Amino acid sequence: MKKLFSSALVLCTLSLTTVGVFNSCSSNEDTTITPNPGNVTIDPNNFTVTLNSGDKLVLDAKTVYHMKGKVIVNAGAELVIPAGTRILCSGGTDTYLAVAQGGKLFSNGTVANPVVFTSGNASPAKADWGGIVLAGKAPINAGASATSEVANLTYGGTVADDSNGAITYTQIRWAGARFNASKEYNGLSLFGVGSGTKIDGVAVLDGADDGIEFFGGTVNVSNIISINNDDDAFDWTEGWTGTATNVYAKRNSATVGNRGIEADNNSNNNSANPMSNPTIKNATFIGYTTTDNEGAGTNLFRVGTNATLDNIVFSGWATAITIQHDVTIANLVGKNKFTNIRFDNVGEKAVSIASASGSTAQPVAAGTYTENTSATGAGSVLELPTWAKTWSGL
Numbered sequence: 510m511k512k513l514f515s516s517a518l519v520l521c522t523l524s525l526t527t528v529g530v531f532n533s534c535s536s537n538e539d540t541t542i543t544p545n546p547g548n549v550t551i552d553p554n555n556f557t558v559t560l561n562s563g564d565k566l567v568l569d570a571k572t573v574y575h576m577k578g579k580v581i582v583n584a585g586a587e588l589v590i591p592a593g594t595r596i597l598c599s600g601g602t603d604t605y606l607a608v609a610q611g612g613k614l615f616s617n618g619t620v621a622n623p624v625v626f627t628s629g630n631a632s633p634a635k636a637d638w639g640g641i642v643l644a645g646k647a648p649i650n651a652g653a654s655a656t657s658e659v660a661n662l663t664y665g666g667t668v669a670d671d672s673n674g675a676i677t678y679t680q681i682r683w684a685g686a687r688f689n690a691s692k693e694y695n696g697l698s699l700f701g702v703g704s705g706t707k708i709d710g711v712a713v714l715d716g717a718d719d720g721i722e723f724f725g726g727t728v729n730v731s732n733i734i735s736i737n738n739d740d741d742a743f744d745w746t747e748g749w750t751g752t753a754t755n756v757y758a759k760r761n762s763a764t765v766g767n768r769g770i771e772a773d774n775n776s777n778n779n780s781a782n783p784m785s786n787p788t789i790k791n792a793t794f795i796g797y798t799t800t801d802n803e804g805a806g807t808n809l810f811r812v813g814t815n816a817t818l819d820n821i822v823f824s825g826w827a828t829a830i831t832i833q834h835d836v837t838i839a840n841l842v843g844k845n846k847f848t849n850i851r852f853d854n855v856g857e858k859a860v861s862i863a864s865a866s867g868s869t870a871q872p873v874a875a876g877t878y879t880e881n882t883s884a885t886g887a888g889s890v891l892e893l894p895t896w897a898k899t900w901s902g903l
Contacts, residue, residue: 547589556596557604560586560612570594570622575629576638578603579660584611587674593622597629598638602686605639605694607660608673610646618678618710623900628683635739636717640684640694646671647703649725650748650774650781657700657724658692664701669727671703678710678900685717685739695719696738702728704751712901713738719771720758723749725783730754734897737761742794745814746773748783756792757887757897760825769794769826770808772816779813779836786815793822793886793894798856806856807831815840817847822886824853832873833862843874851884853891 547565551558557578560566562585568574570593577600582588588608590596598604606626608614618624628637644657646666654665676697687693696713697720704727712734713720720735725747735742735758742758760766770789775781794808806827810816813836823829829852832841838861841847852858859877860870888894893903 547587556580559583560588562586565589567591568594573597575599576604576606577629580606582608582612582614584609587613587615590614590616590624592617592619592624592678595625595627598626598683599629600638601636602639602688602694604686605642605660607642607662608644609662610644610664610666613672613674614643614676615674616676616679618900620678620710620900623710623902624679625902626679626681626684633683633715635683635715636686636693637683639686640696640698640716641676641681642694642698642700643673643702643706644700645673645702645706645726645728647701647726647728648748648783649701650778650783651725655701657698659688659694659698662700665725666701668703670705672705673702675707676709676711677707679712680902681711681713681716683715684713687717693718695722695744696735697721698724699726699728700724702726704729710900712736712897712903714902719744722746723751723787725749727751732896733757734901734903735759736903737765739765739767741768741771742766743769744771745785745787747775748781748785750783750786752788752790753792754790755887755894755896756789757894758793759795760797762797766796768807768809769796769823770810772810772814774813774815774836776812779834781813784813784815786817788817788819789821790819791885791887792818792820793824793891794826795824795891796826798825798827798854809833810837810841813837813840815846818850820849820881820884820886821847822851822853822884822890823855824891825855827856828860828870829855829857830859830873830878831862831870832859832877835864838863841877843876845876845879847878849881849884850878851881851886851890
């Protein structure tokens with residue numbers, strides 16, 4: 510796939526305040542203030558807020574929140590979501606959670622009590638809301654800084670260990686609202702996010718665009734699930750150099766989902782630095798061999814990306830691996846960057862396509878990958894691994 514904070518009190522409604530004060534029209538009125546040790550209060554039935562420097566909002570796990578607009582965490586502000594909190598989201602492209610540079614989100618789910626973002630509509634559907642967007646100060650190759658394609662946040666910089674907080678054991682369901690055919694939200698978008706950010710345990714399910722996408726940055730992720738999303742399961746671009754450990758991605762039907770991996774460096778300058786060069790370990794990508802085309806039937810490495818893959822299962826792809834464009838080919842073909850690869854029910858294992866117009870797919874040279882028929886991928890070959898159960902709702 511490619512914001513106002515008001516300190517005024519509005520009588521007869523629950524209002525936002527930077528000092529945590531609440532007034533109502535009557536002491537007998539049945540209203541609920543979300544209890545928290547922070548300095549901001551909200552109406553849980555209309556969860557929309559912009560947090561500015563010095564603001565801290567801590568949600569209450571006993572309260573169900575109805576997110577009906579944008580939630581913005583600006584520089585110097587914090588949003589804390591305790592384990593077990595449930596947030597019901599509606600409003601299409603107008604509803605999303607965005608963390609700006611210098612802001613912090615702590616979505617503190619646990620295996621036993623995950624945080625859940627899901628549709629607030631009676632009949633949940635893909636694109637019912639936007640998604641979660643983080644913008645950090647880590648290096649990118651789209652310029653010294655750039656503006657995110659959704660939420661209009663500045664991202665990128667020189668702080669490799671920058672932190673936007675932590676997301677642990679969190680479900681993101683029914684996200685991916687679209688502005689148009691070429692602009693939509695991912696379930697989780699990471700723009701220039703640094704290695705100081707913790708992302709461990711995220712399940713993106715039934716979204717209308719990518720499951721998770723990295724736009725540069727150095728963030729490391731683990732225990733990632735991407736299932737039944739309409740575009741790519743796992744996507745990177747603009748110089749991402751982090752690691753991903755334990756990834757389980759699956760398309761649930763031949764008409765749902767695009768690629769498993771879509772891996773880019775920079776489409777305008779394939780040799781741009783920092784060059785995308787992540788390490789992916791212990792991952793399973795499940796597709797459908799009936800979809801025999803470049804757009805949906807492969808795991809695509811292109812426009813100059815580099816990468817290291819180890820202990821990977823590719824199952825159900827017309828072509829398991831496609832390496833496209835000259836710079837990408839120079840980085841990956843014959844370099845043994847893909848090790849312990851297990852192919853299951855694939856039409857072709859790996860091909861390369863040169864940059865020149867009209868180039869056709871060719872078998873890759875020897876030494877591009879090593880096979881291991883005992884590779885376990887995410888942990889249980891094709892089955893949902895143990896680490897992915899319980900907290901994901903699967």
